[in-house]
Amino acid sequence: EVQLVESGGGVVRPGGSLRLSCAASGFTFDDYGMSWVRQAPGKGLEWVSGINWNGGSTGYVDSVKGRFTISRDNAKNSLYLQMNSLRAEDTALYYCAGQAVGRYYFGYWGQGTLVTVSS
Amino acid sequence: QSALTQPASVSGSPGQSITISCTGTSSDVGSHNLVSWYQQHPGEAPKLIIYEGSKRPSGVSNRFSGSKSGNTASLTISGLQAEDEADYYCCSYAGNSWVFGGGTKLTVL
Numbered sequence: 001e002v003q004l005v006e007s008g009g010g011v012v013r014p015g016g017s018l019r020l021s022c023a024a025s026g027f028t029f030d031d032y033g034m035s036w037v038r039q040a041p042g043k044g045l046e047w048v049s050g051i052n053w054n055g056g057s058t059g060y061v062d063s064v065k066g067r068f069t070i071s072r073d074n075a076k077n078s079l080y081l082q083m084n085s086l087r088a089e090d091t092a093l094y095y096c097a098g099q100a101v102g103r104y105y106f107g108y109w110g111q112g113t114l115v116t117v118s119s
Numbered sequence: 120q121s122a123l124t125q126p127a128s129v130s131g132s133p134g135q136s137i138t139i140s141c142t143g144t145s146s147d148v149g150s151h152n153l154v155s156w157y158q159q160h161p162g163e164a165p166k167l168i169i170y171e172g173s174k175r176p177s178g179v180s181n182r183f184s185g186s187k188s189g190n191t192a193s194l195t196i197s198g199l200q201a202e203d204e205a206d207y208y209c210c211s212y213a214g215n216s217w218v219f220g221g222g223t224k225l226t227v228l
Binding site for chain 2: 035037044045046047050057059060061095103104105106107109110111112
């Protein structure tokens with residue numbers, strides 16, 4: 001059974017940092033590119049960042065460039081998102097999602113971890 | 120990286136068909152056939168229902184179908200059922216990034 005389990009969310013003050021993790025199981029992790037997709041309370045989905053199968057290529061939405069860093073450890077079947085200089089508008093449920101190499105859709109999703117940025 | 124445009128809401132009665140549109144630009148929706156659609160019930164993670172414009176993953180009902188014309192992709196749900204009531208999102212690959220639509224709330228009357 002495919003599982004993506006996010007962790008690391010919590011409440012943080014504006015300007016603070018958090019590191020999200022996503023543990024993958026049930027599929028060959030390094031056959032998949034991975035992304036973080038967020039959903040603010042009551043709002044729609046927003047792609048935040050993605051990384052290719054070996055970590056050699058990454059991408060970010062403009063609003064997080066320079067503040068967030070995506071990485072992966074294939075030996076540990078894990079995906080990470082280092083979030084610095086957090087803002088209130090970063091408050092959201094953060095999902096990790098996987099797309100097979102050569103595919104451009106998210107076939108696997110986790111259940112999300114909630115990040116709240118508030119003073 | 121502007122969001123794709125979807126209607127905020129659509130509704131239909133059981134057994135009817137509805138179509139949700141998703142309008143992008145020649146840089147995303149119009150440049151390839153890499154649009155996907157996701158269904159999200161309240162409190163749940165999104166679920167892939169259409170990929171590469173018109174293909175259905177295994178296990179997804181054939182009542183769901185996708186198409187594209189120019190810069191606009193569409194999702195059609197035929198034979199509406201109560202369990203189809205959910206939020207629906209389109210998504211397009213945009214060259215080392217992805218862009219989602221704002222989402223459409225489907226109400227089954």
